[in-house]
Amino acid sequence: MSLRNTKTAFGRVAKFFHWSMVFGFIALYVIGFTMTDLPIGPEMFERIALHKSIGIGVLALAVVRLIWRFSNPNPALPDTMAPSERWGAHFSHIALYTVMMVMPLSGWAMSSAANYPVSVFGWFTLPNILAPSKAAVDFLKEFHGLLAWGILGLLALHVLAALKHHYINKDNVLTRMLPFYKGN
Protein backbone atom coordinates (compact mmCIF):
# COMPACT_ATOMS: atom_id res chain seq x y z
CA MET A 1 0.00 0.00 0.00
CA SER A 2 1.52 3.30 -1.04
CA LEU A 3 1.10 6.65 0.60
CA ARG A 4 -0.74 8.08 -2.37
CA ASN A 5 -3.99 6.89 -3.88
CA THR A 6 -4.10 5.04 -7.16
CA LYS A 7 -6.97 4.71 -9.64
CA THR A 8 -8.06 1.58 -7.81
CA ALA A 9 -6.95 1.92 -4.19
CA PHE A 10 -6.73 4.39 -1.33
CA GLY A 11 -3.23 5.13 -0.04
CA ARG A 12 -2.14 5.22 3.59
CA VAL A 13 -2.59 8.98 3.88
CA ALA A 14 -6.22 8.99 2.68
CA LYS A 15 -7.00 6.12 5.06
CA PHE A 16 -5.30 7.93 7.91
CA PHE A 17 -7.46 11.00 7.23
CA HIS A 18 -10.63 8.92 7.00
CA TRP A 19 -10.11 7.00 10.23
CA SER A 20 -8.73 9.85 12.30
CA MET A 21 -11.86 11.75 11.26
CA VAL A 22 -13.99 8.81 12.46
CA PHE A 23 -12.35 8.89 15.89
CA GLY A 24 -12.57 12.70 15.95
CA PHE A 25 -16.30 12.58 15.22
CA ILE A 26 -16.96 9.91 17.86
CA ALA A 27 -15.07 11.92 20.49
CA LEU A 28 -16.84 15.14 19.49
CA TYR A 29 -20.28 13.56 19.70
CA VAL A 30 -19.65 11.81 23.02
CA ILE A 31 -18.19 14.94 24.64
CA GLY A 32 -20.59 17.32 22.88
CA PHE A 33 -23.74 15.56 24.00
CA THR A 34 -22.59 15.04 27.61
CA MET A 35 -20.80 18.30 28.41
CA THR A 36 -23.91 20.45 28.33
CA ASP A 37 -25.61 18.34 31.00
CA LEU A 38 -22.86 18.99 33.54
CA PRO A 39 -23.37 21.61 36.26
CA ILE A 40 -21.42 24.83 35.70
CA GLY A 41 -18.00 24.07 37.12
CA PRO A 42 -14.39 23.34 36.22
CA GLU A 43 -15.25 19.90 34.85
CA MET A 44 -17.78 21.35 32.42
CA PHE A 45 -15.27 23.92 31.18
CA GLU A 46 -12.58 21.24 30.78
CA ARG A 47 -14.92 19.10 28.66
CA ILE A 48 -15.96 22.06 26.53
CA ALA A 49 -12.29 23.03 26.06
CA LEU A 50 -11.49 19.46 24.94
CA HIS A 51 -14.47 19.45 22.55
CA LYS A 52 -13.27 22.73 21.03
CA SER A 53 -9.68 21.47 20.69
CA ILE A 54 -10.72 18.27 18.93
CA GLY A 55 -13.13 20.24 16.74
CA ILE A 56 -10.35 22.55 15.60
CA GLY A 57 -8.21 19.45 15.00
CA VAL A 58 -10.95 18.08 12.72
CA LEU A 59 -11.15 21.42 10.90
CA ALA A 60 -7.38 21.43 10.28
CA LEU A 61 -7.45 17.79 9.16
CA ALA A 62 -10.38 18.51 6.85
CA VAL A 63 -8.50 21.30 5.12
CA VAL A 64 -5.38 19.18 4.59
CA ARG A 65 -7.54 16.22 3.64
CA LEU A 66 -9.34 18.23 0.96
CA ILE A 67 -6.02 19.39 -0.49
CA TRP A 68 -4.82 15.77 -0.49
CA ARG A 69 -8.09 14.70 -2.12
CA PHE A 70 -7.54 17.08 -5.05
CA SER A 71 -3.87 16.29 -5.47
CA ASN A 72 -4.43 12.52 -5.70
CA PRO A 73 -6.27 10.25 -8.06
CA ASN A 74 -9.58 9.12 -6.61
CA PRO A 75 -10.23 5.38 -6.75
CA ALA A 76 -13.00 4.74 -9.28
CA LEU A 77 -16.46 3.63 -8.23
CA PRO A 78 -17.57 0.16 -9.36
CA ASP A 79 -18.89 -0.01 -12.96
CA THR A 80 -22.03 -1.65 -11.64
CA MET A 81 -23.22 1.61 -10.03
CA ALA A 82 -26.06 3.45 -11.72
CA PRO A 83 -25.54 7.18 -12.58
CA SER A 84 -28.02 8.18 -9.85
CA GLU A 85 -26.00 6.18 -7.30
CA ARG A 86 -22.78 7.83 -8.47
CA TRP A 87 -24.33 11.27 -8.07
CA GLY A 88 -25.68 10.27 -4.67
CA ALA A 89 -22.23 9.14 -3.56
CA HIS A 90 -20.62 12.26 -4.97
CA PHE A 91 -23.05 14.68 -3.33
CA SER A 92 -22.97 12.95 0.03
CA HIS A 93 -19.15 13.17 -0.03
CA ILE A 94 -19.32 16.87 -0.87
CA ALA A 95 -21.79 17.30 2.00
CA LEU A 96 -19.45 15.43 4.37
CA TYR A 97 -16.47 17.58 3.43
CA THR A 98 -18.60 20.69 3.83
CA VAL A 99 -19.81 19.85 7.33
CA MET A 100 -16.29 18.85 8.40
CA MET A 101 -15.47 22.52 7.96
CA VAL A 102 -18.76 24.29 8.63
CA MET A 103 -19.35 22.49 11.93
CA PRO A 104 -16.02 23.43 13.57
CA LEU A 105 -16.25 26.94 12.11
CA SER A 106 -19.69 27.43 13.66
CA GLY A 107 -18.29 26.28 17.01
CA TRP A 108 -15.32 28.62 16.70
CA ALA A 109 -17.67 31.47 15.76
CA MET A 110 -19.93 30.64 18.73
CA SER A 111 -16.96 30.72 21.12
CA SER A 112 -15.85 34.02 19.60
CA ALA A 113 -19.28 35.61 19.89
CA ALA A 114 -19.46 34.51 23.53
CA ASN A 115 -15.93 35.88 24.14
CA TYR A 116 -14.72 32.46 25.24
CA PRO A 117 -11.68 32.29 22.94
CA VAL A 118 -10.61 28.83 21.75
CA SER A 119 -7.38 27.41 23.14
CA VAL A 120 -6.24 24.39 21.16
CA PHE A 121 -5.14 21.82 23.77
CA GLY A 122 -3.56 24.73 25.66
CA TRP A 123 -0.90 25.00 22.94
CA PHE A 124 -2.13 28.25 21.43
CA THR A 125 -5.21 30.44 21.36
CA LEU A 126 -7.17 31.19 18.22
CA PRO A 127 -8.24 34.74 17.46
CA ASN A 128 -11.93 35.52 17.76
CA ILE A 129 -13.61 35.48 14.34
CA LEU A 130 -16.77 37.27 15.44
CA ALA A 131 -17.35 40.26 17.66
CA PRO A 132 -19.08 39.43 20.96
CA SER A 133 -22.84 39.27 20.46
CA LYS A 134 -25.57 37.56 22.43
CA ALA A 135 -27.79 37.25 19.35
CA ALA A 136 -24.99 35.55 17.39
CA VAL A 137 -24.33 33.12 20.27
CA ASP A 138 -28.01 32.16 20.44
CA PHE A 139 -28.21 31.64 16.69
CA LEU A 140 -24.96 29.67 16.45
CA LYS A 141 -25.84 27.50 19.43
CA GLU A 142 -29.06 26.52 17.70
CA PHE A 143 -27.27 26.03 14.37
CA HIS A 144 -24.45 23.93 15.89
CA GLY A 145 -26.98 21.76 17.73
CA LEU A 146 -29.22 21.18 14.71
CA LEU A 147 -26.29 20.55 12.39
CA ALA A 148 -25.03 17.93 14.85
CA TRP A 149 -28.19 15.91 14.15
CA GLY A 150 -27.96 16.61 10.44
CA ILE A 151 -24.41 15.26 10.37
CA LEU A 152 -25.48 12.16 12.30
CA GLY A 153 -28.03 11.53 9.52
CA LEU A 154 -25.35 12.04 6.89
CA LEU A 155 -22.97 9.67 8.70
CA ALA A 156 -25.72 7.07 8.98
CA LEU A 157 -26.28 7.34 5.23
CA HIS A 158 -22.52 7.02 4.61
CA VAL A 159 -22.20 3.90 6.81
CA LEU A 160 -25.38 2.28 5.45
CA ALA A 161 -24.21 2.91 1.87
CA ALA A 162 -20.83 1.31 2.66
CA LEU A 163 -22.59 -1.71 4.21
CA LYS A 164 -24.90 -1.98 1.18
CA HIS A 165 -21.84 -2.06 -1.10
CA HIS A 166 -20.31 -4.78 1.03
CA TYR A 167 -23.27 -7.04 1.75
CA ILE A 168 -25.65 -6.42 -1.15
CA ASN A 169 -23.51 -5.29 -4.10
CA LYS A 170 -20.59 -7.38 -2.81
CA ASP A 171 -18.03 -4.94 -4.24
CA ASN A 172 -14.87 -3.58 -2.61
CA VAL A 173 -16.10 -0.05 -1.80
CA LEU A 174 -16.11 -0.71 1.95
CA THR A 175 -13.08 -2.96 2.18
CA ARG A 176 -10.79 -0.65 0.21
CA MET A 177 -11.06 1.98 2.93
CA LEU A 178 -10.19 -0.49 5.73
CA PRO A 179 -6.84 0.34 7.37
CA PHE A 180 -4.98 -2.86 6.52
CA TYR A 181 -6.82 -4.01 3.42
CA LYS A 182 -4.30 -4.57 0.64
CA GLY A 183 -6.36 -6.05 -2.21
CA ASN A 184 -8.18 -4.08 -4.84
Added chain:
Amino acid sequence: MLRLFTFLTTLLMATQVMAADWSVRKEDSKLGFFATQAGAEFEGAFKTFSSEIRFDVNDLAGSEVKITIDIASVDTQSADRDSNITTQDWFYVSEYPNATFQTKTITKVGEGRYLAIADLTMRGVTKEVELPFTLTIDAGVAHAQGEVTVSRTAFGIGQGQWAANTVVGDDVRIFFDLKADAQ
Protein backbone atom coordinates in the same frame (compact mmCIF):
# COMPACT_ATOMS: atom_id res chain seq x y z
CA MET B 1 -6.01 77.59 69.25
CA LEU B 2 -6.54 80.17 66.56
CA ARG B 3 -2.88 79.78 65.60
CA LEU B 4 -3.31 76.05 65.26
CA PHE B 5 -6.40 76.56 63.16
CA THR B 6 -4.57 79.02 60.90
CA PHE B 7 -1.70 76.59 60.63
CA LEU B 8 -3.98 73.70 59.68
CA THR B 9 -5.90 75.82 57.18
CA THR B 10 -2.68 77.01 55.59
CA LEU B 11 -1.39 73.43 55.47
CA LEU B 12 -4.61 72.24 53.90
CA MET B 13 -4.57 75.01 51.31
CA ALA B 14 -0.93 74.41 50.61
CA THR B 15 -1.56 70.71 49.90
CA GLN B 16 -4.42 71.62 47.62
CA VAL B 17 -2.26 74.02 45.68
CA MET B 18 0.60 71.54 45.45
CA ALA B 19 -1.30 68.55 44.12
CA ALA B 20 -3.80 69.13 41.34
CA ASP B 21 -7.06 67.27 41.27
CA TRP B 22 -8.00 65.28 38.21
CA SER B 23 -11.33 64.12 36.98
CA VAL B 24 -11.44 60.96 34.87
CA ARG B 25 -13.14 61.12 31.48
CA LYS B 26 -15.39 58.08 31.69
CA GLU B 27 -16.01 57.80 27.94
CA ASP B 28 -12.30 57.79 27.05
CA SER B 29 -11.13 55.57 29.88
CA LYS B 30 -11.01 51.88 30.45
CA LEU B 31 -10.41 49.77 33.50
CA GLY B 32 -10.32 46.07 32.85
CA PHE B 33 -8.53 42.78 33.09
CA PHE B 34 -7.30 39.78 31.19
CA ALA B 35 -8.03 36.41 32.75
CA THR B 36 -7.56 32.93 31.35
CA GLN B 37 -10.20 30.28 31.02
CA ALA B 38 -9.34 26.81 29.72
CA GLY B 39 -5.99 28.15 28.55
CA ALA B 40 -7.43 31.04 26.55
CA GLU B 41 -7.17 34.65 27.64
CA PHE B 42 -10.30 36.80 27.56
CA GLU B 43 -10.81 40.45 28.29
CA GLY B 44 -13.24 42.01 30.70
CA ALA B 45 -13.92 45.54 31.88
CA PHE B 46 -15.56 47.32 34.77
CA LYS B 47 -18.03 49.83 33.40
CA THR B 48 -18.47 51.77 36.62
CA PHE B 49 -15.74 53.06 38.86
CA SER B 50 -15.09 56.30 40.69
CA SER B 51 -11.81 58.01 41.29
CA GLU B 52 -10.20 60.57 43.55
CA ILE B 53 -6.97 61.67 41.97
CA ARG B 54 -4.57 64.24 43.33
CA PHE B 55 -1.49 64.17 41.22
CA ASP B 56 1.34 66.56 40.55
CA VAL B 57 4.54 65.45 38.86
CA ASN B 58 6.39 67.98 41.00
CA ASP B 59 4.85 66.77 44.21
CA LEU B 60 4.64 63.02 44.14
CA ALA B 61 4.67 62.88 47.95
CA GLY B 62 1.43 64.84 47.97
CA SER B 63 -0.04 62.81 45.12
CA GLU B 64 -2.61 60.17 45.77
CA VAL B 65 -4.94 58.01 43.73
CA LYS B 66 -7.97 56.18 44.98
CA ILE B 67 -10.12 54.13 42.63
CA THR B 68 -13.33 52.46 43.74
CA ILE B 69 -14.67 49.80 41.39
CA ASP B 70 -18.27 48.68 41.22
CA ILE B 71 -17.78 44.93 40.75
CA ALA B 72 -21.36 44.37 39.58
CA SER B 73 -20.57 46.51 36.54
CA VAL B 74 -18.28 43.79 35.19
CA ASP B 75 -18.62 43.14 31.48
CA THR B 76 -16.86 40.19 29.87
CA GLN B 77 -19.18 40.13 26.83
CA SER B 78 -20.89 37.07 28.22
CA ALA B 79 -24.01 37.50 30.35
CA ASP B 80 -23.60 34.00 31.85
CA ARG B 81 -20.05 34.64 32.92
CA ASP B 82 -20.85 38.14 34.21
CA SER B 83 -23.61 36.87 36.45
CA ASN B 84 -21.39 34.01 37.62
CA ILE B 85 -18.52 36.36 38.49
CA THR B 86 -20.65 38.21 41.04
CA THR B 87 -21.64 35.08 42.99
CA GLN B 88 -20.26 34.02 46.37
CA ASP B 89 -17.63 31.71 44.82
CA TRP B 90 -16.12 34.63 42.92
CA PHE B 91 -16.42 38.29 43.92
CA TYR B 92 -19.30 37.79 46.39
CA VAL B 93 -20.79 41.10 45.36
CA SER B 94 -23.65 41.03 47.87
CA GLU B 95 -21.04 41.11 50.65
CA TYR B 96 -18.21 43.00 48.89
CA PRO B 97 -19.74 45.26 46.23
CA ASN B 98 -16.56 47.24 45.63
CA ALA B 99 -12.88 46.75 45.00
CA THR B 100 -10.58 49.61 45.91
CA PHE B 101 -7.14 50.71 44.85
CA GLN B 102 -5.43 53.17 47.15
CA THR B 103 -1.89 54.41 46.54
CA LYS B 104 0.56 54.68 49.40
CA THR B 105 3.54 56.08 47.53
CA ILE B 106 4.18 57.13 43.95
CA THR B 107 7.74 57.38 42.70
CA LYS B 108 9.22 58.42 39.40
CA VAL B 109 11.26 55.69 37.73
CA GLY B 110 11.99 57.32 34.36
CA GLU B 111 10.79 59.85 31.86
CA GLY B 112 7.00 59.67 32.04
CA ARG B 113 7.21 56.40 33.99
CA TYR B 114 6.14 55.92 37.57
CA LEU B 115 5.71 53.23 40.14
CA ALA B 116 2.82 53.20 42.57
CA ILE B 117 2.84 51.14 45.73
CA ALA B 118 -0.77 50.66 46.58
CA ASP B 119 -3.24 48.68 48.60
CA LEU B 120 -5.59 46.69 46.44
CA THR B 121 -8.71 45.40 48.17
CA MET B 122 -10.92 42.81 46.51
CA ARG B 123 -13.47 40.52 48.16
CA GLY B 124 -12.48 41.97 51.53
CA VAL B 125 -8.81 41.03 51.20
CA THR B 126 -6.16 43.75 51.02
CA LYS B 127 -2.80 43.14 49.39
CA GLU B 128 -0.01 45.51 48.56
CA VAL B 129 0.72 45.73 44.85
CA GLU B 130 3.40 47.44 42.80
CA LEU B 131 1.92 49.06 39.77
CA PRO B 132 4.15 50.56 37.11
CA PHE B 133 2.44 53.12 34.91
CA THR B 134 3.14 55.68 32.25
CA LEU B 135 1.79 59.18 32.30
CA THR B 136 1.72 62.04 29.87
CA ILE B 137 0.08 65.38 30.47
CA ASP B 138 -0.82 67.42 27.45
CA ALA B 139 -2.86 70.63 27.53
CA GLY B 140 -4.44 69.82 30.87
CA VAL B 141 -5.32 66.25 29.89
CA ALA B 142 -3.51 63.43 31.60
CA HIS B 143 -3.21 60.02 29.99
CA ALA B 144 -2.17 57.20 32.27
CA GLN B 145 -1.70 53.54 31.39
CA GLY B 146 -0.59 50.67 33.55
CA GLU B 147 -0.93 47.02 34.27
CA VAL B 148 -0.41 44.80 37.27
CA THR B 149 -0.63 41.03 37.53
CA VAL B 150 -2.29 39.64 40.62
CA SER B 151 -3.06 36.18 41.93
CA ARG B 152 -6.85 35.86 42.06
CA THR B 153 -6.67 33.12 44.68
CA ALA B 154 -4.62 35.35 47.01
CA PHE B 155 -7.79 37.47 47.24
CA GLY B 156 -10.04 34.43 47.61
CA ILE B 157 -11.57 35.04 44.19
CA GLY B 158 -12.64 31.59 43.08
CA GLN B 159 -13.63 29.47 46.05
CA GLY B 160 -14.08 25.73 46.44
CA GLN B 161 -13.96 23.93 43.12
CA TRP B 162 -12.65 27.12 41.46
CA ALA B 163 -9.65 27.50 43.78
CA ALA B 164 -7.63 25.13 41.59
CA ASN B 165 -6.08 26.82 38.60
CA THR B 166 -6.79 24.06 36.10
CA VAL B 167 -9.58 25.86 34.28
CA VAL B 168 -9.38 29.47 35.43
CA GLY B 169 -5.79 30.67 35.60
CA ASP B 170 -4.48 32.18 38.83
CA ASP B 171 -2.79 35.14 37.20
CA VAL B 172 -5.06 37.99 36.23
CA ARG B 173 -3.69 41.05 34.48
CA ILE B 174 -5.50 44.17 35.66
CA PHE B 175 -5.01 47.12 33.34
CA PHE B 176 -6.16 50.67 33.03
CA ASP B 177 -6.07 53.30 30.35
CA LEU B 178 -7.34 56.54 31.84
CA LYS B 179 -7.74 60.05 30.53
CA ALA B 180 -8.35 62.79 33.05
CA ASP B 181 -8.92 66.51 32.99
CA ALA B 182 -7.21 68.88 35.37
CA GLN B 183 -9.72 70.51 37.67
